[in-house]
Amino acid sequence: MYNETVMDHFTNPRNVGEIPDADGVGSVGNPACGDIMEFHIKVKDNILEDVKFKTFGCGAAIAVSSMVSELAKGKTLAEAMLITNESVIEALEGLPKKKHHCSNLGADALHRAIEDYQEKQKGETFEKPVDSPEVCSCPVCDMNDPEEAPYCASACARSSK
């Protein structure tokens, strides 16, 4: 299912860990989804000096987190905000279509860490958004939490009840 690059990032993930005195922390996902990614960043002179991550998730989730951390480290905040799920998939040389949504989560978690840092700089702290089902878009039909689409009664939040 996964190519060599993805498997490399899965078996040898870069930048796993936490930063105790992080300048920004961002996380996405929830256990029901099966993917949770948490990014810690250290910022100096507007550059991501250090990026660390922790991930609960499948092979793609771990590989994506690892690649995002590698793409982000050493970049300016502005450059890092431009990292998208597409750039991650490209860097990984492709992901199975049903795993594309994992790449969304990686980029989002990083961006949230950066936004957290920026809020802290401004002196405001906003409520960290709780991921609703809409965050988990359907990887098959590209819709956000649709009612009727074949694969979706949401991968993300709805249980059998």
Added chain:
Amino acid sequence: MKIINMDHVAASPILPEVADAMIPFLKEKYGNPSSMHSMGEEVTEAIDEAREKVAELINAKPQEIYFTSGGTESNNWALKGGLFANRAKGAHLITSSIEHFSIMHAIKALEKIGVEVTRLPVDKYGFIDPDDVRKAITPATALISVMSANNEIGTIEPIGEIGKIAKEFNIPFHTDAVATVGAIPVDVQNLNVDMMSLASNPFYGPHGVGALYVRKGARISPLLDGGIQEGGYRAGTENVIGIIGMGKAAEIAIREIQNRSNHVRPLRDRLMKEIPLTIEEVGLVGHPTERLPGNASLTVRYVEGESMLLFLDMEGVKIASGSACISRSLKVSHVMLAMGIDAGTAQGSLLFTLGIDNTNEDVDDVIRILPPIVQRLRDMSPLYKKTGRLKAVS
């Protein structure tokens, strides 16, 4: 690298005797059973023999066995054909909340055309309470369908008791027995079932072939209309090779059924006992003893199933999981959710389904290989940190 298949529910090896029995039908005996001449007749005879063996396996009569393309077709047929034939009775169906997709989705399709459905809950072991069945019955109930055992969790359901209730109220009763036939003794008379789905690969026959048992006198309409095969009930030129294989596999299963469960049960018990000894926070899914002899279903907290599965695969160990990422639908196992297991825990599902080719050495290998994999993934997991359980596992 040694391959350790602990995913027999996906694929069991085809026995050499079974393959040998199939080969003549790949070569010179390629006749069509519907032909009147001898080329057809010799095949018809072979199919009849296969039918007898499958019937014997479940204590049915040969004419009550209809060959299909597998469990999914049998399930679809029992539901759609059963409800259609009994439509004068009503359009209410009772089923459980832990059925296989082929039952679940067929029922969803039937709901769209007006069938009313009661889905019975299960307890924390995955058991259906026969009393719940009784309470759900209405004058319009035309069919009850409850699976004999669910392969994701292993728990064996009280089918005989449910069957008694169905008989009392004169309601046709179907069970999806794909997981039990060939694994444990199954007797359609004792179970009081009117219809039963079975498949060949679980008892070491080929894929793509199964059967539906329909008790003489039970009403069912064909799912596949067309020619006169299978007594006019299941049209389509027979999958001769598959049927012959299934018959041979059934013949062997009749002989071997006790040996097989005696073989896998201790291996299963070892996995269920030893994995929690070497890895903390591992949960058992399903009932500890009233479960399929080869099924060990566990959950490992703080890590996700597919990532464990990939690492195990690299070491030659093949298993399955109920995690969302693994499933085609990207939804976590509805079966585990129905049992009250929370989604986060269910994501860490590990499903070991054992077979006659597994050994004690295989179990030794898994016990050795799994803990470092889990620790590695836990060290990467934000959930592990959050509960403060950072101590190293010895």
